[in-house]
Structures are given as structure tokens and as C-alpha cells.
Amino acid sequence: MSDSRPIGVFDSGLGGLTVVKSLCSLLPNESIVYFGDTARVPYGNKSKKLILEYSKEITDFLIKHDAKMVVVACNTASALALDELQKHSPIPVLGVIKPGATEAIKATSNNHIGIIGTVATISSKAYEKALHGLNGNIQTSSQACPLLVPLAEEGWLDGDVANTIVNHYLSPLNDNKIDTLILGCTHYPLLKDVIASQINDGTVLIDSAAAVARAVKKSLSDSDELNDSDEKGALTCFVSDIPMRFESVGQRFLGAPMDHVQTIHGI
Numbered sequence: 001m002s003d004s005r006p007i008g009v010f011d012s013g014l015g016g017l018t019v020v021k022s023l024c025s026l027l028p029n030e031s032i033v034y035f036g037d038t039a040r041v042p043y044g045n046k047s048k049k050l051i052l053e054y055s056k057e058i059t060d061f062l063i064k065h066d067a068k069m070v071v072v073a074c075n076t077a078s079a080l081a082l083d084e085l086q087k088h089s090p091i092p093v094l095g096v097i098k099p100g101a102t103e104a105i106k107a108t109s110n111n112h113i114g115i116i117g118t119v120a121t122i123s124s125k126a127y128e129k130a131l132h133g134l135n136g137n138i139q140t141s142s143q144a145c146p147l148l149v150p151l152a153e154e155g156w157l158d159g160d161v162a163n164t165i166v167n168h169y170l171s172p173l174n175d176n177k178i179d180t181l182i183l184g185c186t187h188y189p190l191l192k193d194v195i196a197s198q199i200n201d202g203t204v205l206i207d208s209a210a211a212v213a214r215a216v217k218k219s220l221s222d223s224d225e226l227n228d229s230d231e232k233g234a235l236t237c238f239v240s241d242i243p244m245r246f247e248s249v250g251q252r253f254l255g256a257p258m259d260h261v262q263t264i265h266g267i
Contacts, residue, residue, distance in 0.1 A: 003225040006031040006236070007216065008067030010058045013041035014246075015149070015186035016073030017253035019096070020235065022213035023071075027226075031233040033065045035264075039240035043076040044120030055081040057267045059089050061238075067091060068225050071216060073186055075117055075208075079126035092219060099215035100182050100208035101130035105138065107204040108180040114173040114203075115142040116195075117184030118149065127184055141176040145169045145185075152187040153249050158194055166191065167198045174200045182206045190252065237261045 007030055009020055014036050023032060035058050037043075043051050055077045059070050069092040072078045072085065078095030085093045104113045115127045122144040131138045147165050156162050173181065181203055183189060189207050196205060220226045227233065239246075242263055250258040 002228045003068055003220075004031065004227050004229060005066050005068040005225075006033045006233075007220075008033050008035075008059075008062030008065065008070040009073050010035040010037065010055075010062065010070070010077075011074040011186060012037050012043040012054075012076065014038065014250050014253050015152075017250060018186045018189045018209040019071060019073035019212050021253070021255050022207075022209040023216060024233070024235065026210075026213040026217055027220075027233070029227045029229050029231065029233050030220075031227070032235050033062055033067060034235065034237045035061060036237070036239045038243050038246070039265075042118075043074060044118050048080045051077055052081040052084050055085055056088055059085055059093065061264070061267045063089065063091060065236075069094065069216070069219065071212060072096065073209075073212070075121040075126070075185055076124075079121055079124040092223070094212065094215060094219060096186065096208045096212050097126050097130050097184075099211040100184065100206050101127055101134060102215075103211045104180050104182050104204075104206045105131065105135050107206060108138070110177070110179045111135070111137055112139045112141070112176065112178045112180075114176070114178035114181040115140060115184050116145045116148070116169065116173075116181065116188065117142070119144045119146055121184050127182060141173050141178055143169050143173055148191060149185065149187045152190045152252075155248075155252055157190055162191070162194045163198065166194050170195070170198045178203060180204045180206060183208055187253075238264050240264060240267070
């Protein structure tokens with residue numbers, strides 16, 4: 001049975017479009033409804049209560065748009081609100097943390113996994129909890145990288161500045177001899193090349209956006225909800241505000257022009 005209902009995806013801003021890009025690549029027939037909460041970004045400096053409130057509002061909005069599952073393409077919301085969202089929602093809700101952790105455990109040889117992310121994500125220890133829940137023998141080294149999000153949004157993806165900043169953040173992880181590195185922020189896939197150039201040779205990079213796309217495909221396949229139509233899926237984008245440079249930043253994350261974006265005030 002083919003299920004043509006869309007996949008719902010949301011993030012605090014536009015970084016989650018890297019997840020959308022991975023979904024479109026892996027599941028080209030699936031339609032996607034994306035909500036970027038650009039009026040209230042960032043979530044990282046807000047209380048757990050407020051993040052949960054926003055996340056429930058957006059989940060309900062996506063359900064009204066007939067989503068068959070919701071992907072929380074935001075590490076902060078995944079860390080702080082996922083359990084409550086899963087209880088709240090009548091449809092499956094998938095976060096970005098467990099898929100990345102699962103793939104990292106499969107990839108590591110020496111059981112020492114590094115994690116980079118925003119201050120909020122690293123402080124939450126959500127990746128450590130997920131990794132240790134899957135394998136109690138895993139050793140972790142984590143590093144908050146507050147300058148990587150602005151680098152990605154500015155498009156400074158290579159060159160001296162990017163190399164210097166990334167090297168500064170990754171040096172302690174290199175010293176700790178990690179063999180696997182989780183890119184624990186949806187902005188970081190844009191910086192994958194510079195990260196790969198500054199991390200120890202042979203270190204496996206876990207792109208959480210690609211890991212989530214694979215987890216979505218497995219979930220939909222298991223529940224017989226894949227869209228097996230031959231037609232290309234449609235992408236519908238909603239935002240809570242149109243910020244400056246919105247189109248150029250959005251296109252950088254999505255890898256394609258952002259067409260027909262609708263602004264929703266007060267969900």
C-alpha cells in the first residue's frame with residue numbers, strides 16, 4: 001500500500017533543511033512539509049518548558065497538514081522535548097540524536113566516540129545518554145562549538161578562518177584519540193569537508209542528517225507507510241518569520257532554491 005501523506009520536519013530555524021536535503025535524496029518520492037521557527041530561533045538559550053511548548057505547537061501544526069510522521073530536526077528540541085512529544089503525538093515522532101548515536105556505535109572500532117554540537121546540546125549530554133544506553137562500554141569526548149553555526153550560515157565553509165576555528169575545537173578530540181565523530185548539529189554537514197581535513201586521519205564522521213534520513217526510511221518501511229509512487233515528492237516550507245538573507249541561507253542548507261515559502265504567525 002502506498003502512503004502519499006507527507007513527512008513533517010521542523011527545526012528552530014533553517015539548519016533542519018540539511019535533514020530535508022538528505023530525505024529528498026534518499027526518499028525522492030516522499031512529500032515533505034517543513035516548519036522553521038525562524039521568529040523564535042535559537043532554542044538553545046530557552047528553558048525546557050518553553051522548548052516543549054513550541055515543539056508541541058509545531059507538531060500539532062504538522063499533524064494538521066496530514067503528516068504521517070514528524071522528524072524533530074533540531075538537536076536541542078530532540079534532547080529536551082522528544083520523550084514528551086512522543087507521548088503527545090498520535091503519529092510517530094523521530095529525533096536526530098538516537099539515529100546518529102546508533103550509527104556511531106556501528107562505526108567505532110576503539111569504542112571512543114567524539115561529539116560536537118551547540119552549547120545547549122553538549123550541556124544536555126543527550127548524545128552520551130543515547131550512546132551509553134546502546135552500549136555501556138562506550139567512552140565519549142564532547143566539545144561545544146558555538147562558532148560553527150555562524151560559520152555555516154555565513155557560508156564560510158573553507159579557508160583560513162574556517163580551518164583555524166575548526167582546528168581549535170577539534171584539537172582536544174584528536175588528542176583523546178577518538179575514532180568516530182558525531183556531527184551533532186544540523187548545520188554541521190555543510191562544514192563536513194573542513195572538519196574532515198582537521199580531524200585525525202581515519203576518523204569516521206557521522207552526519208546526523210543522513211542518519212536520520214535512513215532511520216525515517218526504516219520506520220516508514222516497517223510500518224508500510226512508504227510512498228511507492230513514481231512521482232517526485234513535493235516540498236512545502238513554512239516559517240514563522242522571513243529573516244534577512246533568508247533565501248541565500250536556506251538555499252545553502254537545502255542545496256536548492258526555496259520556492260513558495262509561506263509565513264505563519266502564531267501557530
